[in-house]
Amino acid sequence: MISRVEHDGRPIVAILTMHDTEHTFRGNRQNFQEIIKAGKDMGFMVYVVTVRDLKLNSPTVKGYFLNQDQSWEQRTCPLPQVIYNRIPYREDEALPWVRRKIKEVQRHPRIDIYNPHFFNKRQLFAWLSQSKLTKKWAPLTKRMKGFSTLAVMIRQKPYLYLKPEEGKAGQGIMRVRYQKHKSLPYRIQIQNDKNSTTYKAASLERLWNRVHQETKGSSYLIQQGIELAQVHGRSFDLRILVQKNESAQWAVTGVGARMAGVKSITTHVPRGGSIEDPEKLLPVVFGQERTDAILSEVRKAAVHIARQIEKSSGQVHGEMSMDLGIDSEGVLWFFEANSRPMKFDEPLIRKKSLERIFHYSDYLIKQQR
Known part of the structure; x- marks a missing residue:
């Protein structure tokens, strides 16, 4: 009973x-x-x-x-x-x-x-490109339709990422570089669990054979590679949590940083990445004054991006996490948004995130009355 x-x-x-x-x-x-x-x-x-x-x-x-x-x-x-x-x-x-x-x-x-639905990566970039404000943060991204897409993209950008459209936690990501002065100028780095394997090729056709073997007919995106800022030779990006508050306005709950593992091509913690404090990492590269300006831009950008995604999706969302990168020049880039964020390990962000779930729920319930 x-x-x-x-x-x-x-x-x-x-x-x-x-x-x-x-x-x-x-x-x-x-x-x-x-x-x-x-x-x-x-x-x-x-x-x-x-x-x-x-x-x-x-x-x-x-x-x-x-x-x-x-x-x-x-x-x-x-x-x-x-x-x-x-x-x-x-x-x-x-x-x-x-x-x-x-x-x-x-x-x-x-x-x-x-949070009615998961996001699709390709759709996210299409949504951001619908607004002049958010478009500037999106790297050049195309759907991989075959060898020709790769050939066109690598002529425009000699550094690329290949990402599964429905990927999660860095699975299936590959990094491609063209370095014309090398005897084997085409290189592809394939992400394994906590390491990566690099293959070198004399021609783009050879490289494509490897890509084709790895993607096995899954839907993939080709994206312009960004030379991220680095500390001690390891690149890092920022993980931002945005949630709706008690008045249903998008607000930044917290900003964390994730640093890539020594042999990893992504910053995901399950793949060897580590949790870092952006307030400590960024000044090493940019100095304190520039760091303050960058973090202020990150917070404003995250809110604009959340609003644009919600507007373009036509669905009501209550929260999303985002991966934003800062390149070596201090320029901001958008990589990813998740409509069902994994829990943040930073205690203060975690505490506030749990409270905001219920602040927004309270708002929705009051609207029903």
């Missing part, structure tokens, strides 16, 4: 994920625990619900509550007022019945959902 939770007047937020035959539901449980604790401390009722158990035509749903001993218990809960979408994988979200359910939620008169 599943116990029933009565609605005691508190605002209700449900964390949406997928069911799992082995573990009842999918997702980062520690993250869910921290979200639930933060919500509870702020006066919210919070539980986890799977897409399968979310029955919108019923006044109640079966949700997972967190007990005092950190165990999970399924109970009958009142229908949520806000759904915080944390479906973890693109392939889950792409399932027709999951997409139908999200559409149903979006049409529901008494429920708000934020």
